[in-house]
Structure formats: structure tokens, C-alpha cells
Amino acid sequence: MASGAKCFVLNRKTDFLNSSISSNFKFTEDKMVSSGIGAQNSVYIAGPFDSMESETIWHRLRMDLEQSPGMIYKLRVYASDTPEVLIPIPGKDGLSEVDINEYIFDKNINISRKIDVFDYIGAKVFDNSFDVLLYGLKGRYFWFCLEVVNSEMGTIKISSIKIEFPQISFAQYLPEVYTENQPPDAFFQRFIGIFQSIYTDLEDKIDYTPIKFDVDSTSRDFLTWIADWLSIKDISLWGEEKLRKLIKEAVKIYKMKGTKQAVAKIVNEYIGVEPIIVEQFDVRHNMYYDKNKPVIENLFGDNGYVFTVMLPENYIPDSEKYVELLRIINSVKPIDSVCNLVSLNNQTYLDHHCYMGINSFITTNESLVLNKKQKEVNNLIITNSKI
Numbered sequence: 001m002a003s004g005a006k007c008f009v010l011n012r013k014t015d016f017l018n019s020s021i022s023s024n025f026k027f028t029e030d031k032m033v034s035s036g037i038g039a040q041n042s043v044y045i046a047g048p049f050d051s052m053e054s055e056t057i058w059h060r061l062r063m064d065l066e067q068s069p070g071m072i073y074k075l076r077v078y079a080s081d082t083p084e085v086l087i088p089i090p091g092k093d094g095l096s097e098v099d100i101n102e103y104i105f106d107k108n109i110n111i112s113r114k115i116d117v118f119d120y121i122g123a124k125v126f127d128n129s130f131d132v133l134l135y136g137l138k139g140r141y142f143w144f145c146l147e148v149v150n151s152e153m154g155t156i157k158i159s160s161i162k163i164e165f166p167q168i169s170f171a172q173y174l175p176e177v178y179t180e181n182q183p184p185d186a187f188f189q190r191f192i193g194i195f196q197s198i199y200t201d202l203e204d205k206i207d208y209t210p211i212k213f214d215v216d217s218t219s220r221d222f223l224t225w226i227a228d229w230l231s232i233k234d235i236s237l238w239g240e241e242k243l244r245k246l247i248k249e250a251v252k253i254y255k256m257k258g259t260k261q262a263v264a265k266i267v268n269e270y271i272g273v274e275p276i277i278v279e280q281f282d283v284r285h286n287m288y289y290d291k292n293k294p295v296i297e298n299l300f301g302d303n304g305y306v307f308t309v310m311l312p313e314n315y316i317p318d319s320e321k322y323v324e325l326l327r328i329i330n331s332v333k334p335i336d337s338v339c340n341l342v343s344l345n346n347q348t349y350l351d352h353h354c355y356m357g358i359n360s361f362i363t364t365n366e367s368l369v370l371n372k373k374q375k376e377v378n379n380l381i382i383t384n385s386k387i
Contacts, residue, residue, distance in 0.1 A: 005059065005168050008049050011160035020046035021104060023111045024150065030219065034148040036155040043111050045104055047143030049163055054081045057167040058134040058142055060197065064161075065130055068154025074147045075132065076115075078123035079139035085121045100143065118145045133193045135167060136183070170196045215247050223247070233331040237324050238270070245269060253332060262332040263309065263339075270328050276310040301340055307333075308340040316343040 010016055013027045024035040024042040034042035051058075058079055067073075086095040087103075100121075104114055119125075123145070126132045142163060148156050171179050171192050178188055212218055215226070220240055227235045227243060230250045238246060246253075246269050256262035260277050267275045283300050300308050309329060316322050322341065329339050344355075 005164055005166070006051075007165070008163040009160060010046070010162075016044075019048070020044065021111070021114075030159060032158045034156045035150055040150065042148040042150055042156075043115060044146045045111075045114060045143070046161075047104070048083060048101060048141035049143075051140050051142070051165050053166075054140050055138055056140055056165055058137045058139075058163070058165045059167040060134055060162075060164040060193075061132050061144065062162045062164075063130040063146075064159045066157040066159075068156070070153040071128075071151075071156055072149040073128060073156060074149075075126045075129060076118040076123040076145040076147070077126070077132075077134060077137060077142070078118060078121060078144070079134075079137045079142045081140045083141060085117070087117055087120050104143075115145060115147060118143075131197065133190060133197070135190055135193065169193065170199075215244050234324075234327050237328065242269065257332050258334045260307070263307075263329055266328055266332050267309065267311070267325070270325065271311070271315045273311065273315060278308040278310070280304045280306065301338070305336060306338045306340055308342055310342045310344050313343040313345045316341075 011030065013029050016022075016027055016032050022032075022042075022044045024040055025044055026033045026035065032044065056079070058077075061075070061077060083100050084097050085100050086097055088094075089096045089098070100117070103109065103117060123143075124134070124137060142165070144163075169179075169189050169192065171189055182189065212222055213226070215223065218226070223240065223243060224235055227238075227247055230247060232238075232243075232246065232250065235243065246266075249265070249269060253262055253265055256265065260279065264275055264277060267273075278300055280301065280303070283296050286296075288296075300306065311325075316325060322343070326339060326341050329341065333339055
């Protein structure tokens, strides 16, 4: 923005809902969306935005939005040094002085009448304009009303609304002949304002570039771009928070890529638990390998390119999760190796994946009590005793 300029920015759910009323708009964490087909017009009214100075000349309002082709919307903007306005009230003769803030937020007043108030008090109206110069709009307080005509055409998604003030024109840096005796909304001021808007938008993009690359705060869309830029595979399998954490660890994982540590790391990032990984040399150097070779090869593979990754079955509840996890492992394993992914259940089968202390346990020796209600007398107790 130009030096000395200020702004209000609405780009989160809390921002959109603060000091506003709406009808037929839906709010997500970072967007507001019109209702679409079959609904009445979507309306969003916000304000007052307080500049803290009387007779402030408001500069610009810009909305970052995605709209379906053919959508129609109308933007009404109004500024004044006082919230009091004169409007007709049903059931009363003439005009009545009301506080526009109280009128807007009165739940007993139909929203269509609130829209009519903007027209009656002389608000500026812009049709299908997402970026407007507000030259000539003067006052300490600022309000705006956005009305979207819902139809089968689709919806409008608004990710941010930015209101800039006060008016600071680049014309002030030109010779005085261009600005003397000219009102704020003169043709030259509006003409040069077009190029000023292009310049300040580019300047804002440059200023906010470090924030774009901040993994903790960037948007989901740009997060996906960063992940693709880092050549992370199967991005769609990762939830947003997991993907943020993975991107932070990407360099560390790439340094270990093709190793047992890389497989363990990426599995831990994906499901939150450390896997058990068995490589061929782990089993072939076992003292019982030759004696139980057929069983061991059936469990862990019969060649040096196979490695086994074992996880509790609650982390691999179905075949879909199994395939997803296998794709994640394949993204960091050695190119010519084969992953044998095993789900460890709590059932005991001989010559299968049954491991003491992992999914099988020997419990302590306890007496068997058949009658818990009569524990003190007449109990039948079975114990292991020597004769």
C-alpha cells in the first residue's frame, strides 16, 4: 500500500462474523460462500469500520473471490461521520432519525428493509465489481452491503475483503498542475488510481511472499503447491495438519531416503506410531534360521530385496488404508526393494506373525475363582500344586 495508508482485512471466519449480519451465506474457516440454487438472495452487511478520524476519504474496497460464470451481485457502500440517519419507518409519518447500527442489527427488521436503507441514504452502488475505488466517499465510519442473486448459475466464494483508507493518491508526487483545484473524485485522480491499484497489488504480493511460504500459516492451496514443489508423492493422502508437519521434515526425510530410518520416519508422520521393520540380514543372521528356514522365508520373504514393516491392526483397519500406507512407504523405500506390510492382530497362530511382548503375552499365574459372590467361603479354587 501507499505510505501512510491503512486497511481493514476480513479473511477468517471470525472476521466475517464480527460486526456483521448475513442471510443465505455459509462460512468456513477461510471463506464465505453464497447459498446457490433455490435460495433467496444472499446478503452480507458489515460495519461500522471506524477510521478514528472525521471526514476520512475512503480509498478502495477489494474482494478476493471465485465466482461461477453469469453470477450477479451488487455492492453498496456508505460512509458518514455519524451513525444517525433519517429514514422512513413503517407506521410513522415523515422521516425518523435512527442509529444505522441499531437498525442493521435489529433482528426484528427484515433484511430486505435493511438493504433498502442503503439505497435511501444515498449509498454508492457497484454492479458486479469486486475491486472499486471509493473516491468521494467521506466520513469517519464505513459500512457496506453485498447482495448476491442466487440462481442455477452457481455460487460466489469470497476469501478476503480489504478496505483501504485514507485516500493517498500517486498524483501528489506529480507536479502541482495535475492536482490543484481538483476534487478527490476528479477524472485524473480516478485515472491514475487504476495504475496505483495495480502497483500496490503487486507490492502487497511481494510483501506477503514470506508469509505464503510459512508452512504454519499458508493456505491449503499454496501448501499443496509447496508439497508438489518438494516432490512429495500422493499429496491427497495427507491431511492438512499432517502435510504441514511432513513439509517441515521433508529435507530430513530426503537425506535418509532409501534407508530403514526414512521408512520408519514417514510411517510415523503418517499414522503417529513407530513401525517394526525387519530386514533380511536381521533374520538370516538368526541362530534358528537354518532350522526354521521355510517358516521364516514364508513370513519375511525369500530374497534380499524384501523388507517387512509390521504395525498393530488398528492402524490398518481395512484394505484401503493398507494400500494408502503401502504407497506412502513406496515413496521413500529403495527403488528395487519390495515392502511386505504386515498387520499384527491379537490372535495367536503357530508359524505366523505372533511375537511375545508385542501381540502375544504370558499373564501371571492366578487362582481361578468360580463364585465371586461367595468369595470368603465355599470357594472352588484351582491351583497348580506339587504332589
